[in-house]
Amino acid sequence: MAIQVLEQFSQTLRPKAWTRFFSSSCSNHDSQSLVTNVVTILINHRSKSRWSNLRSACPNGIDPHEFSQITLHLKNKPQLALRFFLWTKSKSLCHHNLASYASIVHLLARARLSSHAYHLIRTALRVSDQTDDLNCRFASPSLNLFETLVKTYRDSGSAPFVFDLLIKACLDSRKVDPSIEIVRMLLSRGISPKVSTLNSLITGVCRSRGVDAGYAIYREFFRLDEEKNEISRRGCGLRVTPNVHTYNELMLCCYQDGLVERMEELWHEMRSNCKPNAYSYSVLMAIFCEEGRMGYAEKLWEEMKNEKMEPDVVSYNTIIGGFCKIGDVVRAEEFFREMELASVEATASTYEHLVKGYFSVGDVDAAVLVYEDMSRRDLRPDASTLDMMVRLLCDKGRVQEALEFVRRAVSKFDLIPREKTYEVLIKGLCFEGRMEEALKLQAEMVGKGFQPKSEVYGAFVDGYIRQGNEEMTRALRKEMLQNGIQS
Structure with a gap:
């Protein structure tokens, strides 16, 4: 049904065959006179007197059709047209509809003022969604705006990427279905959105409906299942081809969903259509690294360097x-040194990988050195990395050092420790008999919204038992029973 909308408007979306939307002359003489007066004031009057004179010229406001007519006269003055549009809105002088929004959007697109055009498209979609316009034929504001943009395209002398902006606005509003329908209507007439727009839509479908749905849309939009001679016979124009970013997005979605086989299929498909970039190699390497297949990852690394x-x-x-991840920290350090020699600046993730690597092999001193280097570079650690450092230090009996790590992270990076971090520190303090400090830390833990569990109560009970404090031991056990906590 949606495809019929475009077919009844035009034989093609090329400007020479568009159906005219505005009549060449207005049947209402007073309305035409108003349009002429407003255009004259806008173009010829100084900015100080312009707006007051405009207010006098249209005491009863203007209707959307009159606004569109005025806009047509301001094709070469896009900034002035935009100011006039905003002025009519701020003074409530025009009850704008989709047609008047379309006229100013086209003008801004024609002038390559993309950000302004995009913003007004978003506004038009939102306003249309909140009103009941009898002239709108669809339940979807996005399709109604598309229909209006099609009708007004030729007279406005617009630019084709106006439809890319509309699709982007739909996607940013999570309106995937209308985006798909708009692309289908454009493709049915031999017009294709930009590859970057199609890539964004494919990614949106993958994230909302799964990789299989996104892959199907990818094949449909790039016409991969159609014969070239069939495309030529139907007159559907040149077929847009996917680029490296298309495949990167699809591979990334496959990686996130753990679809290894599909990901490798896309890799081979990409190699036959375009040249992978560094990011392509990284995405495929990621799945090999995730599975511990470091031999395959290194082969890809060498292939990338050879390219x-x-x-x-x-x-x-x-x-x-x-x-x-596989505990080969020596090899990881080699790549880290190579990274520094190549003047590639390390990130927090780089250091966190190394911390996790040293954590896995129990090398506390090396982990501390990496963590401190990370802190000196003002790279904010993740809470999970701080948790690992605390556990590693406390396991080695270096509780005070672990406590200082937490204090510095909170002070310098405003980091909120995890519940497990507090539990490990409290256990360590209680084991060393530092009960007052443990109580203060437990109070801080509660202040962060974490309620003490059996592990924390157990640590305090064991600590007081070692000190021979039977009174506190009994009191804690009683409290545990009252709170329904199993020892």
Whole structure:
């Protein structure tokens, strides 16, 4: 049904065949006179007197059709037209509808003022969604605006990317279905949105409906299942081809969903259609690193280097993280040193991978050195990394050092420790008999919204037993029973 909308408007979306929307002359003489007066004031009057004279010229306001007519006369003055539009809104002089919004959007698109055009499209969608316009034929504001933009395209002398802006606005509002229908209507007449727009839509479908749905849309929009001669026979114009970013987005979605086989299929499909970039290699390496298949990851790394591609920070972080995951910190450090020699600046993720690697092999001193280097560079650690450092230090009996790590992280990075971090520290303090400090930390823990559990009560009970404090031991056990906490 949606495709019929465009077919009844035009034989093609090319400007020479668009159906005219505005009549060449207005049947209402008074209305035409108003349009002429307003245009004259806008163009010829100084800015100080312009707006007061406009108010006098249209004491009863203007209707949307008159606004569109005025806009047509301001094609070469887009900033002035935009100010006039905003003025009519601020003074409530025009009850704008989709047609008047379309006229100003086209004008801004024609002038390549993309951000302004995009903002007004978003506003038009929102306003249309809140009103009951009898002239609108669809329940979807997005399709109604598309229909209006199609009708007004030729007379406005607009630019094709106005439809890309509309699709982007729909996607940013999470309106995936209308975006798909708009693209289908455009493609049915031999007009394709930009590849970047199609890529964004495919990604949106993957995230909202799954990779299978996104992959199907990818094949449909790029017409991968159609024969070239069939496309030519139907007159559907040149077929837009997917680029490296298309495949990168699809591969990333496959990686996030754990679809390894589909991801490798896309890799081979990409190799036959375009050249992978460093990010492409990183995404495929990530799945190998995730599965501990570091031999395959290294082969990809060498292939990337042979293709004269310089690894970026994502590539380095991926392979460093992979080696750290399998406990080969020595190899990870080699790539880290190579990263520094290549003047690729490390990120917090780089250091966190190394901390996790040293944590996995129990090398507390090396982990501390990496963590402190990270802190000196003002790279904010993740709460999970801080938790690992605390556990590692406390396991080695270095509770005070762990406590200082937490205090510095809270002070310097405004980091909120995890519940497990508090529990490990309280256990360590209680084991060392530092009960007052443990109580203060437990109060801080409660202040952060974490309620003490059996592990924390158990640590306090054991600590007071070692001190021979039977009174506190009995009181804590009684409190545990009252709170229904099992020892």
